[in-house]
Amino acid sequence: MEYARPLPAYLVSRFQGWRATTYQENRAWYRRLAEKGQHPRAMVISCCDSRVHVTSIFGADEGEFFIHRNVANLVPPYNPDGEYHGTSAAVEYAVTSLGVAHIVVLGHSSCGGVKGCDDMCSGHAPQLLEKSSFVGRWMDILRPGFQRVAHLPDGERIPALERQAVLVSLENLMTFPFVAKAVKEDMLTLHGLWNNTGEGLLEQYDAQRGFIAV
Template identity: 70%
Template sequence: MIISCCDSRVHVTALFGAEQGEFFIHRNIAALVPPFQPDGDHHGTSAAVEYAVTALKVSQVIVLGHSSCGGVKGCHEMCLGHAPELEKTESFVGRWMDLLRPGFEQVRDIADENARLEALEKKAVLVSLENLMTFPFVAERVMDGSLALHGLWTDIGQGGLHIYDAKADLFVEA
């Protein structure tokens, strides 16, 4: 399974040299995964994760972030107070990007705006990986070794691919 941004510039199958139908792909704004919340509300991403892990029995889940992500930039602007439209209660995008607010707080002090945005794009991947582990059926399969989670970030302008190395706590070039 690949959880990717809905940005049309992120062509998942081409990035991996895969054929159509080889991956179970779920796309949403900024490739975010919410935490496990069985509250009866509609959760498209949570439903896709549940189906992939419990019904399809996928062995790998990849969260794929990317450079120049509009969703992440929106979160950045919202957290800086520059996007009042996203602060409105009825903003679906704003409430979705609330998932990334804690990540913003961790990169807020990076002085260079471009470096801060890239750090927040990568932080979005990590937030999603952390939230995946709140799903009991994901955590159980990770613990028994039948499921692996991976965080990737691609530079869509340069074409580079970076993989999150949990031991080093950083993204390294693939």
């Protein structure tokens, strides 16, 4: 592939530093994971945003979380149409092959994808309405959430829509037959979280009280 190039020097240096310290100090653990396979207790669906660092937030070690990241931490509805579905495939693998006990949908503050959805649905981003826009068509998943908060003033709408991204994803997860079955049989629980990245705060969704501080 003529367009591929060697890693930038700073990434090579960081890797070599990691291998000389963290890896060497935990070499037996890494080898055990490689030989015995992964057995994560939870799947985390989070945003691609570089400010959301799942393993740091929860102090997780290698092998603990099966992590899937996409724009605005969205899960599409169950739709086995034969097209490419990275998120749906990750959910299927986590539930049916890995047997995770928890699926956590983690939203966050200042989400660019959610802001794009708000702009698109408010008529301020016509480029996202184009059929050729991958981001726009992905953010269509969040349109039901936008409709629920469209009446809110500007300062309140986007934070509310960030939380709707979590709720829409939880609702869509339950459209997957294998997820619904596992939940019904008490083999799987679903969780919704929202992270304020600037303040280091975390909220969890409660069906009776909405989003509350952890």
